[in-house]
Amino acid sequence: MSATIILGVIGSDAHAVGITILDQALSTAGFDVVNIGVQSSQEDFISAVEAHEGDAVLISSLYGHAEQDCRGFHEAIEAAGLDLITYIGGNLAVGQDDFEQTRARFRAMGFDRVFDSETEPMEAIAALKADMNITESEAERTRLTS
Ligand code: B12
Numbered sequence: 001m002s003a004t005i006i007l008g009v010i011g012s013d014a015h016a017v018g019i020t021i022l023d024q025a026l027s028t029a030g031f032d033v034v035n036i037g038v039q040s041s042q043e044d045f046i047s048a049v050e051a052h053e054g055d056a057v058l059i060s061s062l063y064g065h066a067e068q069d070c071r072g073f074h075e076a077i078e079a080a081g082l083d084l085i086t087y088i089g090g091n092l093a094v095g096q097d098d099f100e101q102t103r104a105r106f107r108a109m110g111f112d113r114v115f116d117s118e119t120e121p122m123e124a125i126a127a128l129k130a131d132m133n134i135t136e137s138e139a140e141r142t143r144l145t146s
Helices: 017-028 041-050 066-070 073-080 099-108 121-131 136-145
Strands: 005-008 032-040 056-061 084-092 113-115
Touching: 005 017, 005 041, 005 066, 017 032, 017 056, 017 121, 032 041, 041 056, 041 073, 056 066, 056 121, 066 084, 066 099, 073 084, 084 121, 099 113, 113 121
Parallel strands: 005 032, 005 056, 056 084, 084 113
Antiparallel strands: none
């Protein structure tokens, strides 16, 4: 299995713990993870995809401003001619909201999957394997050889 995941926190958001946990879990599952860290711009994500030939971008946002930070992101991906899986997760709106509405908003912006702040890393791993058609035997081989 050789799939490269670009992971980071977008905008001015400095919450680092979630992506640290995701980084460890994804790496253990056999993905090549490029963690670009907190306070990353849309351009930082796109540059990392280009530099590392990323297959998927996982964006995290906790501080409630994800919608503003992600506006135009999928248009920029398209303009760069990239074909990518895009996920976003965390605390995506300010305060308590109906997460299904939030999910619908981010899906309309172009994200393939939208995860709430209760998401366990295993859910993201299962989704990536499904979306990338990675079989369990392939994943197991990678774990044994890495
Ligand atoms: C620790 C913390 C901080 C620390 C961060 C330290 C650090 N270096 O990381 C400090 C004190 C700096 C901080 C600052 C702020 N914080 Co703060 N913080 C928290 C707190 C208590 C815990 C976050 C955390 O680490 N959780 C543990 C990790 C493991 O969980 P996680 O990040 O949610 O990630 C998991 C899932 O969400 C998911 N996930 C996350 N991203 C993604 C992405 C994908 C693709 C997928 C699949 C899954 C996924 O998987 C992760 C692993 O299971 C939360 C409250 C809470 N209980 O969540 C508030 C919280 C996130 N903070 C909040 C706020 C408002 C702020 C500040 C704006 C406060 C202020 N006025 O200054 C600032 C923002 C500063 C900035 N520039 O970002 C609010 C956000 C409110 C909102 N969205 O409506 C929260 C929810 C507190 C609250 N209830 O009001 N914060």
